Amino acid sequence: MADYKKRLKKNVPGNFYVDKTCINCDACRQLAPKVFSEDSGFSYVYKQPKDELNERQALEALLACPTHSIGALKTNLKARNVMHDFPLWIADNVFYLGFHSDKSFGASSYFIEDPQGNWMIDSPRYQKFLCQQIREKGGLKYIFLTHQDDIADAEKYAREFGAQRILHKYDANKNHNVEILIQHSRAFFFTKDFLIIPTPGHTKGHCVLLYKNKFLFSGDHLWWSRRTHSLGASKQVCWYSWEKQLESLKKLLEYRFTYVLPGHGRRVNYPNITMHQALEHAIFRLESI
Ligand SMILES: [Fe+2]
Numbered sequence: 537m538a539d540y541k542k543r544l545k546k547n548v549p550g551n552f553y554v555d556k557t558c559i560n561c562d563a564c565r566q567l568a569p570k571v572f573s574e575d576s577g578f579s580y581v582y583k584q585p586k587d588e589l590n591e592r593q594a595l596e597a598l599l600a601c602p603t604h605s606i607g608a609l610k611t612n613l614k615a616r617n618v619m620h621d622f623p624l625w626i627a628d629n630v631f632y633l634g635f636h637s638d639k640s641f642g643a644s645s646y647f648i649e650d651p652q653g654n655w656m657i658d659s660p661r662y663q664k665f666l667c668q669q670i671r672e673k674g675g676l677k678y679i680f681l682t683h684q685d686d687i688a689d690a691e692k693y694a695r696e697f698g699a700q701r702i703l704h705k706y707d708a709n710k711n712h713n714v715e716i717l718i719q720h721s722r723a724f725f726f727t728k729d730f731l732i733i734p735t736p737g738h739t740k741g742h743c744v745l746l747y748k749n750k751f752l753f754s755g756d757h758l759w760w761s762r763r764t765h766s767l768g769a770s771k772q773v774c775w776y777s778w779e780k781q782l783e784s785l786k787k788l789l790e791y792r793f794t795y796v797l798p799g800h801g802r803r804v805n806y807p808n809i810t811m812h813q814a815l816e817h818a819i820f821r822l823e824s825i
Contacts, residue, residue, distance in 0.1 A: 759802060
């Protein structure tokens with residue numbers, strides 16, 4: 537629960553506020569961009585919601601916040617009703633799960649409702665309600681972990697659904713009891729439509745998942761940057777090798793996709809050709825830093 541006594545001074549007066557425990561993960565700003573903004577390493581309320589849509593989005597942000605740093609004094613909508621918005625539909629049979637975890641510094645996680653068995657990509661925090669929602673969609677067969685940072689509560693979800701966790705061997709340690717260790721260093725089809733592409737750089741065992749040549753679940757390898765308005769990656773938060781990460785980014789030029797769905801950073805949807813050009817531009821820019 538957010539603490540009103542610890543609310544940030546920057547919040548505009550009104551029902552919604554952010555307190556000092558915010559870790560600046562960007563989840564609330566993505567969910568409710570007309571309510572939350574960023575200042576000095578925190579999110580804050582720059583405009584109180586004035587209509588039902590914005591209030592709904594602000595409540596989604598309150599529920600998704602990994603550190604429970606968002607509070608609401610009074611709302612017209614009930615948070616428990618807004619909970620049913622999750623998982624939030626993105627496109628086709630792909631969803632955003634919400635309920636970020638502070639164990640992964642608020643990384644986004646996703647869900648694919650697939651006829652051959654459903655997938656979770658990276659883990660949200662464990663939430664009974666989310667389990668119900670996933671169960672209604674047919675449960676969970678696989679949990680694909682892009683890398684060691686975004687594992688969060690994957691073990692609890694794996695136990696709940698008897699799902700198999702997939703992680704590259706280089707990112708697994710004795711504390712990660714994953715069921716399927718990726719041994720490959722080259723891209724391979726795990727099953728039809730699910731291409732796993734090892735992308736070492738951010739971590740040694742980082743992998744991305746390309747679903748149906750359309751959705752690229754990119755973990756912390758690649759994202760849309762709201763600052764540069766372009767595809768981006770970060771040398772600053774590259775834990776293994778920036779040279780390898782650049783090589784891995786170039787490898788992605790071989791593939792076609794229209795969605796980039798990252799752990800951290802923004803999601804983006806472009807037509808194939810525009811996405812390819814955006815990736816080329818990003819690599820050109822990143823090679824010079
Ligand atoms: Fe990471």
